[in-house]
Amino acid sequence: MYKHLLVALDDTPLGVTTVNRSLEFARALGARITFFYAAPDLTATGEGALLFSLDRQAFSDESDMPRHAVLLKASNAARIGGVVCSTDASISDHPAQAILDAAHRHACDLLFVSSHGRLPGLRGWLHGSVTHRLLQIADLPVHVASIESNDDEADANRALAIVLGEHRSIAAVLNGLQQLDQAGRINGKAPDLRLMHLMVDYLRQCPAKLHHPKEETFIFRLLRQHTGEHNAVLDELERQHTLENALIDSLSDALSRQERGQPDSQTAISAAVQRLSGAIWEHMSLEESVIFPAARRHLSSAEWSTVYQAFSAHEDPLRTHPSEVPVKQLFARIATALRQDPSDPSPE
Known part of the structure; x- marks a missing residue:
């Protein structure tokens, strides 16, 4: 049975749902969790590159703030739920690969993700194409906990x-x-x-x-x-x-x-x-x-x-x-x- 889950998060409401569902899943298995946040590379955008060149400290703060918020909330939810957890983050323009790499880095045995499904635009970092790509490249089991666009609730x-x-x-x-x-x-x-x-x-x-x-x-x-x-x-x-x-x-x-x-x-x-x-x-x-x-x-x-x-x-x-x-x-x-x-x- 699975003992260590890599739970991939974004900073949308679906990310909070993913945290809650992963904690229920981990408690049922007696497993631990590593929460992971794959941040996009802001230097790849014109605005981000300009900020980096003008004020590297401000750029660092802007890059770090989303992961701090997402991961700190997740770790507090785990503490409340009595689940052992750790957190990790990385900067990547290839989030599916970053998720898989993090799972290997932490010796996880299951990838736990959610998908926004077929929704217009880019809604969060774990949009449908990321989940689809992860299913294509993963050499570990992948549990898709929720597809938002198909969820009756x-x-x-x-x-x-x-x-x-x-x-x-x-x-x-x-x-x-x-x-x-x-x-x-x-x-x-x-x-x-x-x-x-x-x-x-x-x-x-x-x-x-x-x-x-x-x-x-x-x-x-x-x-x-x-x-x-x-x-x-x-x-x-x-x-x-x-x-x-x-x-x-x-x-x-x-x-x-x-x-x-x-x-x-x-x-x-x-x-x-x-x-x-x-x-x-x-x-x-x-x-x-x-x-x-x-x-x-x-x-x-x-x-x-x-x-x-x-x-x-x-x-x-x-x-x-x-x-x-x-x-x-x-x-x-x-x-x-x-x-x-x-x-x-x-x-x-």
């Missing part, structure tokens, strides 16, 4: 991929907060307060102001219209949304106290990080284990399309936030911080 999958992707973003930020707090306590030094403020800003701007309201307005409301079976759980989740806002404010206040040099502020930061992390982990677990499966059972395809349109409509607030640190760049900084923890798999 495509609307639900696309919508939940965005929702779950945002959950993984939140999880990455929480892990970053915990890691920075732990490093500060071990070293006896103040943590990186600016980075922690950016993480708090992300939690305030994205989950609190966008993610939670859309969950309530669309998924929760539509589920209530179909059945009253889960009303008590939905009421509790909405209460937790309000509580999370207060916990975010408490952490922000503790960080400000540390900046002012107030006594016991480090202890206050640690307590606030733990309270916030515990509350959000419990909240996301309840949604993913109870509410989202119930919504899958009850919501129609047209309703899932409405949910998808709602969640895909907003821009991540950190793209235009005054801090001028886009969310993918924030993920890159979190990934760098997490590399200090040898138990955490981070992009190679």
Whole structure:
């Protein structure tokens, strides 16, 4: 039986669906995973070549940010799911060959991929032709987990991929907060307060102001219209949304106290990080284990399309936030911080 899966990802909603399905598959087999992201060579484009010639650091940041976001979310999903994983990425204009090479490099025994199918245009790196080419050249078994254009649940999958992707973003930020707090306590030094403020800003701007309201307005409301079976759980989740806002404010206040040099502020930061992390982990677990499966059972395809349109409509607030640190760049900084923890798999 297969023991080590090479899971090829892109940065579309289908990539999130691939992560979730690969984790279910790996748990059933008792296998481990290497998540792999094949990035296109930006120097092959006129715009990329110009950026490379003008500002190599900016070019490097632009090249690295997608893989940091995709792989960090995937590794957090594996941690939540209890699956051992590592991550890898490479730059190639031949993604099928890059996927196969990565599988051999990591001694994997199964290639796990998804395909967008026959869709117009270039939708993501793992479009249909890549999967087709991989099937032609692979000397290892290939498991095609999903063909998006043939999937009867495509609307639900696309919508939940965005929702779950945002959950993984939140999880990455929480892990970053915990890691920075732990490093500060071990070293006896103040943590990186600016980075922690950016993480708090992300939690305030994205989950609190966008993610939670859309969950309530669309998924929760539509589920209530179909059945009253889960009303008590939905009421509790909405209460937790309000509580999370207060916990975010408490952490922000503790960080400000540390900046002012107030006594016991480090202890206050640690307590606030733990309270916030515990509350959000419990909240996301309840949604993913109870509410989202119930919504899958009850919501129609047209309703899932409405949910998808709602969640895909907003821009991540950190793209235009005054801090001028886009969310993918924030993920890159979190990934760098997490590399200090040898138990955490981070992009190679």
